[in-house]
Amino acid sequence: MMSTLGGLQRYFRVILLLLLALTLLLLAGFLHTDLELLTPLFEGQAEGPPVTNIMFLKTHKTASSTVLNILYRFAEIHNLSVALPTGWHVHLGYPWLFLARYVEGVGSQQQFNIMCNHLRFNLPEVQKVMPNDTFYFSILRNPVFQLESSFIYYKTYAPAFRGAPSLDAFLASPRTFYNDSQLLRNVYARNNMWFDFGFDPNAPVEEGYVRARIAEVERRFQLVLIAEHFDESLVLLRRRLRWALDDVVAFRLNSRSARSVTRLAPETRERARRWCALDWRLYQHFNRSLWGQLRAELGPRRLRGEVARLRARRRELAALCLQDAGAPQNRTQIHDPGLRPYQSGAADILGYNLRPGLDNQTRRVCQRMVTPELQYMAHLYSLQFPEKPPKNIPMVEGGAY
Numbered sequence: 001m002m003s004t005l006g007g008l009q010r011y012f013r014v015i016l017l018l019l020l021a022l023t024l025l026l027l028a029g030f031l032h033t034d035l036e037l038l039t040p041l042f043e044g045q046a047e048g049p050p051v052t053n054i055m056f057l058k059t060h061k062t063a064s065s066t067v068l069n070i071l072y073r074f075a076e077i078h079n080l081s082v083a084l085p086t087g088w089h090v091h092l093g094y095p096w097l098f099l100a101r102y103v104e105g106v107g108s109q110q111q112f113n114i115m116c117n118h119l120r121f122n123l124p125e126v127q128k129v130m131p132n133d134t135f136y137f138s139i140l141r142n143p144v145f146q147l148e149s150s151f152i153y154y155k156t157y158a159p160a161f162r163g164a165p166s167l168d169a170f171l172a173s174p175r176t177f178y179n180d181s182q183l184l185r186n187v188y189a190r191n192n193m194w195f196d197f198g199f200d201p202n203a204p205v206e207e208g209y210v211r212a213r214i215a216e217v218e219r220r221f222q223l224v225l226i227a228e229h230f231d232e233s234l235v236l237l238r239r240r241l242r243w244a245l246d247d248v249v250a251f252r253l254n255s256r257s258a259r260s261v262t263r264l265a266p267e268t269r270e271r272a273r274r275w276c277a278l279d280w281r282l283y284q285h286f287n288r289s290l291w292g293q294l295r296a297e298l299g300p301r302r303l304r305g306e307v308a309r310l311r312a313r314r315r316e317l318a319a320l321c322l323q324d325a326g327a328p329q330n331r332t333q334i335h336d337p338g339l340r341p342y343q344s345g346a347a348d349i350l351g352y353n354l355r356p357g358l359d360n361q362t363r364r365v366c367q368r369m370v371t372p373e374l375q376y377m378a379h380l381y382s383l384q385f386p387e388k389p390p391k392n393i394p395m396v397e398g399g400a401y
């Protein structure tokens with residue numbers, strides 16, 4: 001009798017479990033839940049400790065400050081050394097080709113974990129500062145939008161832009177405004193990303209030359225992110241670096257107000273692609289290559305799931321950290337001077353207000369995510385070189401810390 005009862009109980013338990021599983025499956029279907037989200041993230045990802053030796057080639061007007069924020073945060077939290085510019089400098093010698101002596105402390109501390117400030121790439125000198133097992137990566141943006149952003153940002157700095165009433169006018173007749181002999185100030189006006197990789201922005205677009213330079217980039221850089229597919233890029237970056245999700249969640253930094261963005265006519269876009277033909281080739285190549293890697297390593301369903309997770313976490317952190325419903329604000333609307341980003345040219349560069357009343361630990365997490373590049377650099381500099389005078393950056397007010 002007892003054994004029959006026990007058997008019946010086991011039978012009902014199995015039925016109950018089956019029913020539960022079936023209900024969950026039906027619910028997932030009903031709520032359109034992507035089951036990818038329920039599978040462990042990065043299943044099958046290469047095992048190993050997180051990558052901590054990293055060189056990021058910070059190109060201009062390509063979402064690179066958002067990437068830099070990710071790297072600065074990681075460096076600070078894990079107590080890693082950053083190859084920072086010496087003294088009062090804010091760049092690693094840009095627009096000159098990079099030299100190891102542009103890095104603070106390079107004599108006493110031979111090598112660094114992370115290098116990510118603006119520089120013009122020069123491999124032999126970078127190798128003097130970075131360890132052999134360094135992970136190299138960079139970011140590119142569609143040159144049409146990169147140039148449009150650059151035009152506003154460097155409007156008063158680059159002679160080629162200063163004389164042009166608009167980007168339409170500049171691109172209708174670039175040679176009227178652009179002079180090779182003023183290259184060091186005009187690097188922002190033509191093939192700026194090509195220049196940042198260490199190449200000649202005025203070189204003729206010959207097939208053999210272009211292919212050889214792209215192959216060079218491919219040999220050295222394990223990954224090239226694409227600003228237009230920023231979240232997909234971050235998913236791949238996180239996978240390669242074996243980092244936690246929160247390490248790569250970031251808010252959009254250094255963006256312009258709608259007032260400072262110009263919509264370009266189709267013929268202007270086409271002219272921009274021709275004027276920056278070397279950047280256009282670079283961008284097209286690495287855009288294709290990013291999608292090839294995403295397809296090969298993740299596939300569309302898993303990629304969707306991982307992008308969804310990243311975005312959900314970003315929304316969560318925005319709700320926790322940011323005032324004004326997470327919307328970026330004009331400089332004059334930012335209460336804490338340490339959170340006001342550097343302004344340049346004819347652009348309003350936006351930043352964020354933190355929600356008041358955050359506890360100390362949360363505030364620290366949030367503050368790291370919205371601290372503009374220059375203030376964060378000054379903070380890391382003081383942490384790394386407490387014996388040196390603090391980095392005094394006159395173009396920004398106050399310090400966030």
Ligand SMILES: Nc1ncnc2c1ncn2[C@@H]1O[C@H](COP(=O)(O)OS(=O)(=O)O)[C@@H](OP(=O)(O)O)[C@H]1O
Binds near residue numbers: 065254
């Ligand atoms: N997450 C994300 N996705 C896409 N685009 C983004 C992102 N973060 C920043 N941005 C845009 O990048 C532009 C700023 O680029 P940088 O930070 O590289 O500028 S800088 O060279 O360091 O001054 C700037 O572009 P514009 O607004 O067109 O000027 C930012 O809006």
